[in-house]
Amino acid sequence: MESGMPQRFELTGKCDLGSAWASNTINTAIFRGAGLLTTKTLQFGGYYDSNGRIVLFRRDLTSEDCTFSCLEAPSNLTDAHNVISLGVDHSGFIHLTYNHHGSKLNYRRSSKPLSIDCWDPPSSMTGLFEDSITYPYFLPMDSSQRSLLFF
Numbered sequence: 001m002e003s004g005m006p007q008r009f010e011l012t013g014k015c016d017l018g019s020a021w022a023s024n025t026i027n028t029a030i031f032r033g034a035g036l037l038t039t040k041t042l043q044f045g046g047y048y049d050s051n052g053r054i055v056l057f058r059r060d061l062t063s064e065d066c067t068f069s070c071l072e073a074p075s076n077l078t079d080a081h082n083v084i085s086l087g088v089d090h091s092g093f094i095h096l097t098y099n100h101h102g103s104k105l106n107y108r109r110s111s112k113p114l115s116i117d118c119w120d121p122p123s124s125m126t127g128l129f130e131d132s133i134t135y136p137y138f139l140p141m142d143s144s145q146r147s148l149l150f151f
Contacts, residue, residue, distance in 0.1 A: 015059050015066035021048040024080040033085030033097075033137035042114060044094060046084040052077055054084060054098055056116040069117040073106065075099045087138025088114075095125075097136040105130035 020027050027035070027047045036045040043059040054071040076082055081101035088094055092113030099106045107125045111118040124130055 013059075013061070013064045015057070015064070017045070017047070017057060018055070018068075019050050020055070021050050021052070021077050024078070026077055026080045026083055029080055029083050031135050032083040033135070034087060035084055037086055037088060039088055039092075039114075044086055044088065044116065046086055046096065046098075048075060048077055048084070054096075056096075058114070058116045067116065071096075071108070071119065073098060073108075073122075076101075081134055085136045085138060095138055097133070097138075100133040100136060102132050102134055105133045105136070 041061050046056045049055045056069045059066045079101050082099045084098045094110040096108045109120045
């Protein structure tokens with residue numbers, strides 16, 4: 001590709017995600033960490049639906065199968081800062097943060113690797129610097145670490 005030329009993408013498949021909250025930019029904010037992420041053969045995403053639930057999806061890139069799961073979690077959808085951010089660690093566990101605007105970290109981890117329907121209860125992630133979070137973002141690290149960057 002020539003430098004300065006826009007990259008072209010080809011649609012290889014699609015998945016109907018259903019209805020989402022659309023009264024502000026909470027599901028599309030530019031500062032949103034990773035509302036959509038891709039591993040080798042799987043794609044994961046999360047958004048708030050119109051009822052305020054967190055909807056998670058897992059799409060198999062080899063078969064185009066798409067599965068969904070909903071998490072009930074207290075969320076203030078009227079504040080577009082309260083975005084969802086996802087991460088996957090080297091063992092395949094999914095990490096989820098949601099509903100932050102200068103507030104305590106809201107963090108969940110999947111109970112099983114690559115699963116969107118089994119979650120540990122809400123918990124602290126590290127216990128350090130988790131009292132005032134607004135822009136959480138999981139950073140890919142080497143196989144011995146997981147990192148969450150927040151401002």
